[in-house]
Structures are given as C-alpha cells and as structure tokens.
Amino acid sequence: MEEQERKEFSFIKEKIKEKPINKKRLLRHGIYTMGFAVLFGVTACFVFTMLRPVMEDWLHPKEKPMISIPEDEFSTEAIAEGTESLTEEADTQEMEPEPEPQKVVVKELEISDYQMLQNKLYAIGKEANRSVVTVTGIVSNTDWYNNAYESNGQASGIIIQDNGSELLILTEHKVVSEAAEIRVTFIDESTVQASLKKYDGNTGIAILSVDLQLLETDTKESIKYATLGNSLTVSQGDIAIAIGSPLGTNYSIGTGNITSVGNVIQTIDSTYSIFTTDIVGSSSSSGVLLNLNGEAVGLVMQDYSGNGDDNTLTAISISELKRVIERLSNGGDIAYLGLRIVNVTDKIAVENNIPRGVYIREALMDSPAWEAGLQSGDVIVEMDGEVIDTIEKYEEKMLEMEPGGVTEVVINRQGMDEYFEMKFSVTAGKLQ
Numbered sequence: 001m002e003e004q005e006r007k008e009f010s011f012i013k014e015k016i017k018e019k020p021i022n023k024k025r026l027l028r029h030g031i032y033t034m035g036f037a038v039l040f041g042v043t044a045c046f047v048f049t050m051l052r053p054v055m056e057d058w059l060h061p062k063e064k065p066m067i068s069i070p071e072d073e074f075s076t077e078a079i080a081e082g083t084e085s086l087t088e089e090a091d092t093q094e095m096e097p098e099p100e101p102q103k104v105v106v107k108e109l110e111i112s113d114y115q116m117l118q119n120k121l122y123a124i125g126k127e128a129n130r131s132v133v134t135v136t137g138i139v140s141n142t143d144w145y146n147n148a149y150e151s152n153g154q155a156s157g158i159i160i161q162d163n164g165s166e167l168l169i170l171t172e173h174k175v176v177s178e179a180a181e182i183r184v185t186f187i188d189e190s191t192v193q194a195s196l197k198k199y200d201g202n203t204g205i206a207i208l209s210v211d212l213q214l215l216e217t218d219t220k221e222s223i224k225y226a227t228l229g230n231s232l233t234v235s236q237g238d239i240a241i242a243i244g245s246p247l248g249t250n251y252s253i254g255t256g257n258i259t260s261v262g263n264v265i266q267t268i269d270s271t272y273s274i275f276t277t278d279i280v281g282s283s284s285s286s287g288v289l290l291n292l293n294g295e296a297v298g299l300v301m302q303d304y305s306g307n308g309d310d311n312t313l314t315a316i317s318i319s320e321l322k323r324v325i326e327r328l329s330n331g332g333d334i335a336y337l338g339l340r341i342v343n344v345t346d347k348i349a350v351e352n353n354i355p356r357g358v359y360i361r362e363a364l365m366d367s368p369a370w371e372a373g374l375q376s377g378d379v380i381v382e383m384d385g386e387v388i389d390t391i392e393k394y395e396e397k398m399l400e401m402e403p404g405g406v407t408e409v410v411i412n413r414q415g416m417d418e419y420f421e422m423k424f425s426v427t428a429g430k431l432q
Contacts, residue, residue, distance in 0.1 A: 067329040072230040072319040124294045125241045125253035131226035133157045134250050135171045137179030155286040156244030158226040166209040168329050173199040173206035188222040198328040201431030202268050207328040229295025231317040242279050244287015254279040265304050273317040281313035289315045323399050335401035335428035338367020343391050355412040357381040358394050372426040382410035403430040
C-alpha cells in the first residue's frame, strides 16, 4: 500500500529546470529595439524640424519690417552754403596776388568725344537696368466660339526694396488688373511668380510682391534696388535717361532732355507734377526717368501725356509719389473722397471774393464726398480740426486716413450774399 502511494506521488519529487536563455534571440531582440528607437528618434527630429517654423509662425507670428521712404524737400541750406563758399573764395582771391595769365588751348570736339559722352550716359542706364523687371499679366478669356485662350500684357517694373521676406516691385496696375497669373522676369532672364500686394486706383500704380525664397542666388546677385531720387530739383533742360521699355522693348535705353516741369495733372483728391521730355516714346512705353546720378526722378506713365501726345515720354514726379509708394509697400490702402480740387490763393481770394482754402471744382457722382453732401463751389477750410488752406495739406490729410474712416470736413458755401460755414461727416472709401 505504502509502495503504491510512493509511486503515485513520485512526480512531486521531480526537479523542474528553467528554460535555457537563447542568447542569439535576445541579441536579435535587442538590436531590433535599438533600431526602432533610433528610427523613432530620427523621425521625431525630422518632424520637429519641419514643423518648428510653422508652429513658431502660428504661435509667435513675426511682423514684417515697415518700408520707409524719406520725403524730399527743396533745400536752401545747400544754396546758402554755396553762396558762403563763393563769398569766401572771392575774399581769398582779393587777398592773393593775381596769378600770371595762363595760355588757353582751344580743342575742337571730335565725333569720338561725343560718342564717349553717349557711352557714359548709356553706362548709367545699363547699371540702373539691373533694377528693372518685366511684368507679365496673363489673362484667361474665351472667344466667340467659347474656346479658352490666354492673352498677355507686359510693362516694366522697378525693384524698390524688400521687407525681409518679399521683394517689392513698382509697376502699373493696368497690366495686372485682370490677370489670373502674374510673372516677373529679371535681368538674368529668370522668371518667378508674383502677386499683387496693393494698388492705387487714382494714380494707377501698383506694388507687386515676390517671395524672396523663389529667387536663386545668381538672380539675387544680378539685381539691384532702384534709388528714388529728389525730383523736386529737376529743372527744364536737365539731361534725362529713360530705362525700362521706352519704346516697348525691354531693357532699352533712351536719352534726352527735360522739356518742361511746370505741367500739372489734376487727379481725384490729388494733383501731380508732370515732366515732359524729347525722348521718343510710344503708347506702350513704361519705365522710369533717371538723372545723371542714376536715381529715378520720374515714373513713365503715358496715360498722363497731354493732348494724346504719345510720341515723347511723359513721367510723374517721383517725389510726389513717395508717400503713396510707401503706404502701398506696407500693405496699406489709399483713402478716397472723390473730389477734384484747386488752390484758392491770396490773389484769387481777393479778386473773386472767395474764402482762402481748397476749392472744389467737382464732387464725383456717387463718391463718398458727393453722398455726404459736398458739392462743386464749396471751399474746404478745415478737416478734423486742422486748417486746410492748400492742396498739399489736403493731400497730406488724405494720406493719413484709412478707407472706412470718418473725417469731419468744414466748408464755406456761397449763399445769396456771402459764404456761410457748414460741417459734414464724410466716410472715406477706396477707389477701385
């Protein structure tokens, strides 16, 4: 009996051995684990690197630096300094003994000398052409048979500045106003996509934006930024150099003289000085006028040529456009009231018994000013508490306004016997 029980429970006395460790399998699992860990780390690093700029822009958006274009003024200091130096020089000459007369050699200019002067003028134009681009606006249309086709409009533009992320280009709005796609071609013949940043419906100028990341290194080295000069010092007879497309051909150069600086064109809410030249042009001309320092002093816009004369180049004074260019470059809009105005000078005020101020020649129909109640014959004397007695002050006030903003305009309106004062609230709009 006992023997039988010992046999039944004999298995309890068996010793259970642990399964031996498979070192090869353990090593293989370790290698797999380390490989997956490295792969995970590399993937996480790549994703973090790619998403970091996006997350930073989303959480901490960077503000683009503002574009600043200094305004120009007539300088009297230089004239005074020049007069003083001339006086000092004259005094010095009186103190010093007269030098012995020198023999003057008269040399007749040769044709080769004239060619050398021309070469120097063209060298200025060639260097400035590095800031010129060709703007192409591609418009999609359909013909009478409902077949789709594309038409291209072209004009020159000039590179003015960049804000760290965008290259800013000044051109005419009419070329890109209906464009489905805008392309910009640089002097090295590279072409990139551009977008319309802002435009002014009054003057017809526009600012285009090109992503700096789209430009190759060679392109960046081949271009330069245009220098906007002081056109307030331009006078009749000055030598002018036209670059861009004076005759519709890209990167062509024309030379000539400023024939007049006194012409003024009255646009909506503004007036601008117009330069006429004897440089041959056409209705499709575009570009800029340069002085002998290679600075842009006029923006070629044939739409402002007088009496339909498209045979010579016409340009708007660049100094009077600088504040508009600056505002558009910084993404701002130009406010619009819809008035055609002239100055009431002291002489006109006395002779015609009109109050001193800005005379409204016309309030355009359906314009903000017209809807507010302003009309032809009114004289603006004040805006938002500031005295307005010249067109310059009116324009300065307009450039401070935003579309949609309300301005309080005080005018003098003619009654039966005398002028009486009226006040209007005008909501500025945007000219399309």
